[in-house]
Amino acid sequence: MENLIALLVAAPLLGAVVLLCGGRRLDAVGHWIGTALSSASFVIGVVLFTDLLGKNAEHRTLMQHLWTWVPVEGFQADVTFRLDQLSMTFVLLITGVGSLIHLYSVGYMEHDERRRRFFGYLNLFLAAMLILVLADNYLLLYVGWEGVGLASYLLIGFWQHKPSAATAAKKAFLVNRVGDMGLSIAIMLMFTTFGTFAFGPVLSHVGDASEGKLTGIALMLLLAACGKSAQVPLQSWLGDAMEGPTPVSALIHAATMVTAGVYLIVRSGAIFNAAPDAQLVVTVVGAVTLLFGAIVGCAKDDIKKALAGSTMSQIGYMVLAAGLGPIGYVFAIMHLVTHGFFKAGLFLGAGSVMHGMNDEVDMRKYGGLRKYMPVTFITFGLGYLAIIGFPGLSGFFSKDKIIEAAFAKGGTEGWILGGAALLGAAITAFYMTRVMLMTFFGEKRWQPDENGHEPHPHESPRTMTIPMIVLAFGSVFAGGIFGIGDRFLHWLEPITGHEEGNSPVSALTVTLATMVVLVVGVGIAWAQYGRRPVPAVAPRGSLLTRAARRDLLQDDFNHVVLVRGGEHLTRSLVYVDHTLVDGVVNGTAASMGGLSGRLRKLQNGYARSYAVSMFGGAAILVAATLLMRAV
């Protein structure tokens, strides 16, 4: 069975190689090859999953050693895959949602002449993501980590002819690189502390290391997670990443890749557990992002950017949960999986809307679409209900647990974190209702574009609706399946560990409070967008709204401080290099030239002059000889 693990990665990798190197010959069948190979990976994943289910909880970790990667004195990195409950969960999520989105893309990208390459990139992404979750050491994880970054870069910038897409892709990669820097420093710290960076030895010897070092490692891991999972302060790339095709946003920037940070934190749980200070920082980052993303999501008129804000916020929940330690790990992952379903569904729905609306993304130009695209409306609606935590749907089970866990942290921290999570739930209800109302309800607000083409909203083809329906099912039932009877908890507990916190408030109170804020959020949204018509042009809005539209000015800060500052720095350095460093050398050369110009005058061409020098030289030689004799 172990030997199948490599196949999980190999199938999409093969797809990527074949599709990217295959050339035009494969244009006709490329998308089916890609879909087939990603589905193959899913099937292998299911086979392995059933295998794992058939084993005892203690024997559910499979290892496959492939080859020794970097063997250097005192430094050993292997290509070894590790399949345990945690990675299995991810494998299924990635390959499952991934395959659905492949299928969806067949329809969505139908008119794109570079569809083959798109599928190649998607397969590349799957392979990298699988390496990320299957890696048995941090260095191999790093390969997947950067690999998904690359795939994300390629896919965000898929429509490269649009400068905005190219810029967004570059920005995503760069911000991620800052996070990667954290990961590499974390690995280096691990190496100096433990002499290795394989999961097993590192995580089992955490107790022997000093807390200072562990805090350092943990904070660096958090930095990495912030980059990949778009957490404050490295969140700025996610909104721009929506420049990519919508399936990409669904798969990479909602369901899978952006959750890699949560995976990293949960995977390194042992380290975080031993570094309470770092954990506190994790929860703060999670809470801040949760609110940040939610606020941004409220202000965006671009449907995908609103969803991106939501993604940020939801991942904030997960990070918050992960920061709570063993109380929250399981719920972080659970929310991650359910979020994978409903957010992918929402994005695919958004893609379907755009598909029918000539790629219009401004929600103020939608309205009343429920009549035109019923399937999309229903699936999107189910996703909506799931994300706001409507009782009985997926989000309810997972998010509720996280809020509970936040309170269970105890003390003032618990109240603050729990309060933030509750507030986030209210805002989530608000902005998601807003999206729902602006898109599917109310009067139609679209107009002919400058070429006179009026959009003709229509339902999307079967290849697109089927994945949406499947995901909608996931959005509705996943939470129940996982949550009822604590199935998910029992499945993951051997890996992450679990402990019940001592919550100052009962679970029922939390649930009730959640329901109340939910209703409040929906109500405010309905009052604002449901009762009266939505203006087609955005009103100026309050200061907060305007700031939120600009991603709470974080981008402006980046622009002024990092981009402008960087430009000035590089420009002045170029100047310094040219005038100072090179100037010293050129100055030396020039002074040499001047000196020789002066010395050249001694060479006046008169033989007698030379004779004097000769004679003088002879005299000096004689003198020297005599002196040597005398001495």
Next chain:
Amino acid sequence: MNPVNYLYLSALLFTIGATGVLIRRNAIVVFMCIELMLNACNLAFVTFSRMHGNLDGQVIAFFTMVVAAAEVVVGLAIIVSLFRSRHSASVDDASLMKL
């Protein structure tokens, strides 16, 4: 009188000759000064010969004379052809190496 005085005389003549080479511009005079230097050397050789009691010094002086003769022949030929082309016997005029 100590015969070393011949050597002092030789040194004096040599120095005068060398200075002459340096300060005169007429190629012929320069040549004469060179001859003077050679003769000064010859005097030293002859004196050394006497000092050491063998004739080797004189032989060297003899060779010097022969070489001087050859040198004068070629040198004067050069001066003559130089004069033909430049209408001057000044060594300063032959300064093509000048900037």
Next chain:
Amino acid sequence: MSFPLLTATAALPALGAVATAAVPAARRTAAKWLALFVSLATLALGIVVLVRFDPGGDRYQLTESHAWIADFGVRYELGVDGIAVALIALTALLIPFIILAGWHDADPLETGNKRWRPTQGFFALILAVEAMVIISFEATDVFLFYIFFEAMLIPMYFLIGGFGDSAHEHGDEAAATQRSYAAVKFLLYNLVGGLIMLAAVIGLYVVAGNFSLAEIAQARANGSLHMATNTERWLFLGFFFAFAVKAPLWPLHTWLPNAMGEATAPVAVLITAVVDKVGTFAMLRFCLQLFPEASKWATPVILVLALISIIYGALLAVGQRDIKRLVAYASISHFGFIVLGIFAMTSQGQSGATLYMVNHGISTAALMLVAGFLISRRGSRLIADYGGVQKVAPVLAGTFLIGSLATLSLPGLAPFVSEFLVLVGTFTRYPAIGIIATFGIVLAALYTLVLYQRTMTGPVKPEVAAMPDLRPRELLVVAPLIVLLIFLGVYPKPVTDIVNPAVKQTMSDVHKKDPKPSVEAAK
């Protein structure tokens, strides 16, 4: 006596150079094929060396030793350790690609003139450089090394000055001026370095009485050759200066952007991927072995210089407007990493540095050669003159992207392994330096992606609209390099296996041990 394999490996390209130069003016194509054939034959010999080399065997293998200048104890001594073998293989590997990439770079503008034979000259000079570089890697006699270390400058000077890139924003005349400026600058910088090294070489002879690396190192190790502290330091500085110029290390780097910018792309690759490696290689082989104490003494300063190189080179690369100069500054940054790895004095650092030399050679070759193909199509080196190339020439753009990704050390591609090893090796001993150096990887992403974005993406500029995609010859150059980048990124073991024993030796030369991890049990 066995077959002198090392001599043959160096002599073959040398003879090839002579033969290529002798090809009549009209038979240009024959000269090209001859040069390619010779370089391939050299590659074959290089592979034989690689195979015959036994990583577990003696330190120096395939040795040859003949008296040369007996009066000064100069011997013709050759021998290779793992590091040298890896670099010889790299050199032999890259030259055929350089020749193939420069296939049309030296075609004469007018064919009538029988005495005008630039093509023959170009390829002969490349082969001459190859011969000298290889023998520099092989020489275990300091004097022998010095001679070829310096002699390399002559063909390089002509290659830079004589066969420049005419794609200059201010026209041909400005290009010619810039070119001769660059060539002279290259020559003078390296000559100054070489001169100082010569003084140190002579000093070494005065102190040690011979030039044999092995003998001196052994005598130093067993204490029979004692050097006064100051003497050792001065000699070390003399050697190091020359290598730092060649490498090039900040602030001695300014010749590289000029040289790489003005030379044709294949020659630029020759400079940075092959010739400069002699500098870093020599730091490992000569500085550390001959002057271990002085090396340790100078380490802090050198590490700081390397760190400055990394960050400074990367920042300047961001600020460049010219594709080739950008790659040059990127190389400066990378050489900073190599030097950092060497002087971190840890196994990981030095293995990483050696691996880095190989990988940097391949990755820069890939990036620079594709950049050269790009430039030859548009006739401009300015980044601003491009845009949207991806749309018209996807294969070119794809290979360019892979080259860029290799330059930014993407995991899975070869440079990542080496860069990470260097960083880890540095970090274990000097955490602060390791962390600052890590900023280099962010900056690397910045400059490569900005380059890619500005040239390849965005709306198609009218000037590039008719740009043809990679031709078969060009693809033949790039594809193997990319395959190699991926292969060595995934499976660098063949190289590390060869390098590790040599690094172990060097570590014992400087009497340094790797720092122990604080939690040993985890291993």
Next chain:
Amino acid sequence: MSPQFAAAYSTSTGEAFQFWVLGTVAVIGALSTVLMRRAVHSALSLAGTMIVLAVFYLANGAYFLGIVQIVVYTGAIMMLFLFVVMLVGVTAADSLTETIKGQRWLALLCGLGFGILLFAGIGNASLSQFDGLATANANGNVEGLATLIFTKYVFAFEITGALLITAAVGAMVLTHRERTERPKTQRELSEQRVREGKHVPPLPAPGVYARHNAVDVQGLLPDGTPSELTVSKTLRDRGQIRDVSSEALNDLRALEQRAEERLERTEIEPANLQRTEEASK
């Protein structure tokens, strides 16, 4: 010979007297070789010095060299010098003003320094031992020299021969002017002159004035202007034409001035009174 004897070695009083007198002459000769403005004078001074040296050779027991010095050096080489001086121009006197900045001072400084060094060197050398040539010259000086030259130094001697021959050939090559075409006959030359319409009659004779009847004075044409054609080409090329056109006027003016000085008039125009004898130089 014992050291005591060697230390006491001294020459006869006669030789000492001869040395001091003739040595002074030699130094004066050398100095005037350097300092005389005319090359002829230099040459003659040098000849004098050489003869003195010949005497010294004789006094030092180098009889053969002494004779050779007189015969070859003074007789042949110096005559060769004089010959070339004549060829180049006897009358030409060099200006002794220095044209190269600092050259003279440097030369004197170097000369002085070198001289001091030589003197110091000789003074410091242990030159007390003099063997004399009594034994060496026992079989006669010429025989002794011949023995050495034809045995020990025979190879050098042969090479000297080769050197002399080479020098002779070299001198010929240097001074010989290759004729690249057949020389024109007199007839052809006259035809050419007629064709070019120049100087059909013989060239005019040099000028004849009351005070100058030399070949280097230009003759006057019928209109009174001097003509360069009247002076031979060699003199023209050397620039040795004497300009006497304004001499008579100058003389007249000088006469007038003297007359005015006597009459105690003061207006003097010195500039115009200069004789322009060497104006052409």
